[in-house]
Amino acid sequence: MTECVECGADVTLHDNAEVGEILDCTTCGAELELVERNPPVLQRAPELEEDWGE
Amino acid sequence: MTECVECGADVTLHDNAEVGEILDCTTCGAELELVERNPPVLQRAPELEEDWGE
Amino acid sequence: MTEYTEAELEAAHEQLIDNDLGDDGLRTDGGAVGADDQNAPIVVKIGGARAVNPEDALADVAHLVANGEDVVVVHGGSTAVDDTLERLGEDPEYVETPGGVVGRFTDETTMEVFEMVLPGKLNTDLVAGLQNQGVNAVGLSGADGKLLTGPRKSAVKVVEDGRKKIKRGDHSGKIEAVNDDLLSTLLAGSYVPVVTVPMLAEESSGEGTATEFTPVNADADRAAAAVAGALGGELVVLTDVEGVYEDPEDSDSLIESVGTPAELDAAEDAAEGFMTKKVMAAVEALEGGAASVTVADANNRDPITAARTGHGTTFE
Amino acid sequence: MTEYTEAELEAAHEQLIDNDLGDDGLRTDGGAVGADDQNAPIVVKIGGARAVNPEDALADVAHLVANGEDVVVVHGGSTAVDDTLERLGEDPEYVETPGGVVGRFTDETTMEVFEMVLPGKLNTDLVAGLQNQGVNAVGLSGADGKLLTGPRKSAVKVVEDGRKKIKRGDHSGKIEAVNDDLLSTLLAGSYVPVVTVPMLAEESSGEGTATEFTPVNADADRAAAAVAGALGGELVVLTDVEGVYEDPEDSDSLIESVGTPAELDAAEDAAEGFMTKKVMAAVEALEGGAASVTVADANNRDPITAARTGHGTTFE
Numbered sequence: 218m219t220e221c222v223e224c225g226a227d228v229t230l231h232d233n234a235e236v237g238e239i240l241d242c243t244t245c246g247a248e249l250e251l252v253e254r255n256p257p258v259l260q261r262a263p264e265l266e267e268d269w270g271e
Numbered sequence: 272m273t274e275c276v277e278c279g280a281d282v283t284l285h286d287n288a289e290v291g292e293i294l295d296c297t298t299c300g301a302e303l304e305l306v307e308r309n310p311p312v313l314q315r316a317p318e319l320e321e322d323w324g325e
Numbered sequence: 326m327t328e329y330t331e332a333e334l335e336a337a338h339e340q341l342i343d344n345d346l347g348d349d350g351l352r353t354d355g356g357a358v359g360a361d362d363q364n365a366p367i368v369v370k371i372g373g374a375r376a377v378n379p380e381d382a383l384a385d386v387a388h389l390v391a392n393g394e395d396v397v398v399v400h401g402g403s404t405a406v407d408d409t410l411e412r413l414g415e416d417p418e419y420v421e422t423p424g425g426v427v428g429r430f431t432d433e434t435t436m437e438v439f440e441m442v443l444p445g446k447l448n449t450d451l452v453a454g455l456q457n458q459g460v461n462a463v464g465l466s467g468a469d470g471k472l473l474t475g476p477r478k479s480a481v482k483v484v485e486d487g488r489k490k491i492k493r494g495d496h497s498g499k500i501e502a503v504n505d506d507l508l509s510t511l512l513a514g515s516y517v518p519v520v521t522v523p524m525l526a527e528e529s530s531g532e533g534t535a536t537e538f539t540p541v542n543a544d545a546d547r548a549a550a551a552v553a554g555a556l557g558g559e560l561v562v563l564t565d566v567e568g569v570y571e572d573p574e575d576s577d578s579l580i581e582s583v584g585t586p587a588e589l590d591a592a593e594d595a596a597e598g599f600m601t602k603k604v605m606a607a608v609e610a611l612e613g614g615a616a617s618v619t620v621a622d623a624n625n626r627d628p629i630t631a632a633r634t635g636h637g638t639t640f641e
Numbered sequence: 642m643t644e645y646t647e648a649e650l651e652a653a654h655e656q657l658i659d660n661d662l663g664d665d666g667l668r669t670d671g672g673a674v675g676a677d678d679q680n681a682p683i684v685v686k687i688g689g690a691r692a693v694n695p696e697d698a699l700a701d702v703a704h705l706v707a708n709g710e711d712v713v714v715v716h717g718g719s720t721a722v723d724d725t726l727e728r729l730g731e732d733p734e735y736v737e738t739p740g741g742v743v744g745r746f747t748d749e750t751t752m753e754v755f756e757m758v759l760p761g762k763l764n765t766d767l768v769a770g771l772q773n774q775g776v777n778a779v780g781l782s783g784a785d786g787k788l789l790t791g792p793r794k795s796a797v798k799v800v801e802d803g804r805k806k807i808k809r810g811d812h813s814g815k816i817e818a819v820n821d822d823l824l825s826t827l828l829a830g831s832y833v834p835v836v837t838v839p840m841l842a843e844e845s846s847g848e849g850t851a852t853e854f855t856p857v858n859a860d861a862d863r864a865a866a867a868v869a870g871a872l873g874g875e876l877v878v879l880t881d882v883e884g885v886y887e888d889p890e891d892s893d894s895l896i897e898s899v900g901t902p903a904e905l906d907a908a909e910d911a912a913e914g915f916m917t918k919k920v921m922a923a924v925e926a927l928e929g930g931a932a933s934v935t936v937a938d939a940n941n942r943d944p945i946t947a948a949r950t951g952h953g954t955t956f957e
């Protein structure tokens with residue numbers, strides 16, 4: 218359990234959540250990136266366009 | 272044994288002479304390339320400069 | 326510098342004009358498309374796909390150049406990158422976005438191979454192939470003269486095992502600017518630019534420091550679109566099908582022309598798989614200033630001329 | 642397109658002028674060499690040797706370009722070719738001539754790797770490195786615009802196990818022509834050409850057929866010599882020693898100047914190993930029309946400027 222950096226709501230972590238994983242806040246819908254595991258630190262995930270190169 | 276294509280002198284082949292090998296005619300000094308092995312065929316070796324690339 | 330004699334050129338030209346393209350009796354006499362913009366450069370994207378033999382396209386580039394057209398060739402070569410990665414014992418890595426788009430993840434080793442294969446082997450061989458057709462080609466990557474620049478995207482959002490993740494270290498970017506001066510300089514000197522990726526990505530290290538440039542991956546169709554846009558040119562995208570089909574299962578359903586927003590919506594809906602990227606590139610090219618875009622079959626005889634005379638799907 | 646501000650350029654220029662090169666008190670103010678031919682292009686050969694870090698040379702190219710000089714960079718990269726061959730599980734092949742010269746035998750696979758490494762990885766990285774110094778570099782191989790052409794040598798005479806043989810299938814050639822128009826076009830457009838091998842070899846298939854062009858291996862020092870000759874430029878060959886030594890064991894025996902036939906004979910006699918190729922290239926450059934040739938240490942600070950102001954062995 219840790220807190221959403223946007224709305225403060227509780228966010229549940231999977232037992233095997235990995236650094237880099239994105240969690241959706243079920244309260245405000247924010248995309249949160251797990252940047253440290255122990256103790257867990259969340260930050261707002263960067264906005265990234267969904268397309269690639271060659 | 273085969274003949275020099277330049278001067279007609281006899282040229283001796285090693286037992287294990289290979290195609291591509293160059294034999295010097297001991298009579299006229301011509302460089303002869305062994306282009307076929309059985310039966311042996313000699314031709315004048317191409318003039319090639321002695322330098323390379325990178 | 327050309328290897329053709331005057332007579333050979335004349336003969337090639339006559340043959341081109343007389344050549345019947347087959348099924349519909351259209352002649353390759355430069356009709357419909359291109360008549361109004363004889364001087365707009367023709368940007369030809371040739372495929373990197375294994376199925377596509379570029380020889381016919383290169384011969385057709387020679388025809389066009391002999392006829393006084395300005396031509397720019399753009400190429401990719403993704404499958405060749407994978408082949409070389411495998412020869413080096415590396416696994417190509419493809420990732421999926423939350424939206425379901427599959428794309429290459431370009432780590433440092435992949436980027437190195439990318440440089441080796443695209444501006445290295447493929448570009449050099451294409452330039453030599455064009456020289457053998459009498460075309461004085463000059464190879465360029467997006468790094469040369471800052472030809473293709475834009476921001477780097479080093480992080481991507483992916484789905485792995487059903488979970489969303491941020492994956493960092495991608496060598497990829499988005500083309501936002503084309504140095505059309507370099508292309509114009511070469512075209513004015515009667516050279517034919519042969520352009521490939523990587524692009525040159527700009528990154529600022531943050532604290533007011535200078536911009537740093539890094540060669541990174543970019544999609545070759547979109548590179549061709551950016552070039553055609555910057556030059557106000559006609560874009561011909563050669564691929565291994567005849568164009569965009571309304572129903573990909575039905576070879577009679579080729580969409581010949583896309584001119585209205587409704588037709589564009591229909592084409593976007595109809596395009597599947599790799600063809601979605603071609604349609605996206607077509608839209609980007611037109612938005613960027615291209616005169617027209619035709620997606621057509623590289624396996625046609627004189628495939629560029631065929632595309633410019635009604636064979637394929639033309640976006641205007 | 643440059644990334645320098647006006648002020649930064651001025652500062653760089655001042656620093657360059659004020660910079661004392663050390664041991665002999667010579668200042669880098671463009672004295673001796675070059676004062677009379679300010680407008681002759683400077684052709685810089687940078688080494689492919691592992692020991693040589695090109696960063697200082699690239700920064701010095703930026704100084705020169707900022708000062709209004711026309712600069713052409715030429716590079717090789719033989720050791721990088723060997724590294725990549727080894728990563729692919731291939732053995733680099735070196736053969737010896739009856740005269741005792743050791744050189745690479747370039748079979749088809751080696752040629753492929755050559756294209757991947759030289760115009761591919763090394764050239765792209767050098768161009769990006771120059772862009773990061775504010776230099777608008779454009780990479781070229783000898784195939785681009787037929788920049789470096791000449792006959793192919795597909796057969797070589799070698800000694801194996803004490804026997805002379807003709808070995809066929811070599812991808813190598815001799816540069817006989819340089820397309821200086823392509824270089825002038827780019828220089829006039831304020832671009833800095835970054836040139837590498839392969840060259841484009843011409844072969845006639847015999848029966849009155851057209852010439853066929855194939856990218857083949859050529860020595861990068863001699864490519865630099867050909868370019869400097871064609872442009873009437875100053876050639877600076879950067880290497881990992883200070884120049885040609887009368888006695889390679891004695892670091893005090895550096896030959897500073899080679900101007901007379903007797904001095905040239907002495908330099909040719911003194912040069913050993915890889916330095917014989919540098920001396921040979923110097924002679925070819927001068928015979929081809931180069932204004933001067935300096936062989937100098939890439940590890941000097943501002944190594945090109947150092948070479949042009951008396952550090953190294955200068956052939957005139």
Ligand SMILES: [Zn+2]
Nearest residue numbers: 221224242245
């Ligand atoms: Zn929230």
Ligand SMILES: [Zn+2]
Nearest residue numbers: 275278296299
């Ligand atoms: Zn004889």
